[in-house]
Amino acid sequence: MKDVFSIKEAIQKIEYFCAYQERCHEEVVAKLRTMKMDSDEIDQIMVHLIAENFLNEERFASSFARGKHRIKHWGKIRIINELKFKNISQTLINIALKEITPEEYLETFHALAERHWESIKETNVLKKRKKFCDYMLRRGFESNLIYDKVKELESSEQ
Structure with missing residues (x-):
């Protein structure tokens, strides 16, 4: 893995990262930090990802809630705590929980x-x-x- 990425290379890499599975903002920022991007570059890339719909926290939260319940058989309390840990807002958590009848x-x-x-x-x-x-x-x-x-x-x- 090379140490320095141009913004264009970083965007390409991170678009793939987001397309592979739903991500929350925090995961993407952490990934960009490991790619040695500075905060201005990270902000620029995050804006791009949100604008291009690669990143959507509501979609992430809903997909997370559905998956953890159906596949891992987690209850609502654990799902809520894990989403809070990922800095997902209470509003989005409430929307996500509606995914489970x-x-x-x-x-x-x-x-x-x-x-x-x-x-x-x-x-x-x-x-x-x-x-x-x-x-x-x-x-x-x-x-x-x-x-x-x-x-x-x-x-x-x-």
Whole structure:
């Protein structure tokens, strides 16, 4: 990899980077910094990317929310936290969450919960409950959903 890029070369490289998958502004700025671009050049390139629609934070947030829910089975809390970490505004986060229908969300939650509950090889009920709840909380699901589900799963075992 060469150390110095002209603006034209940097734009070409970063357009490919953005076309490959949706990116947030922060990822692109970080990538440009690794390419040793200065802040003026970065500003110029960012303006170009937004104008040419290579970069769109609303599209990024929506795609991120959809993907993380459908593929990684993350809950809303985790999705929100990860988007905040990427400096996505609350407005865009709210738009992104609308990508997940309540029916799809609950369907994913119940399927994941039941699959995980079955996979826990723990005879002590309290330990099993703790392992289950910790896992579902890490996935970013709401605690009220988790506790209702754990009660339902425990009662179905007896």
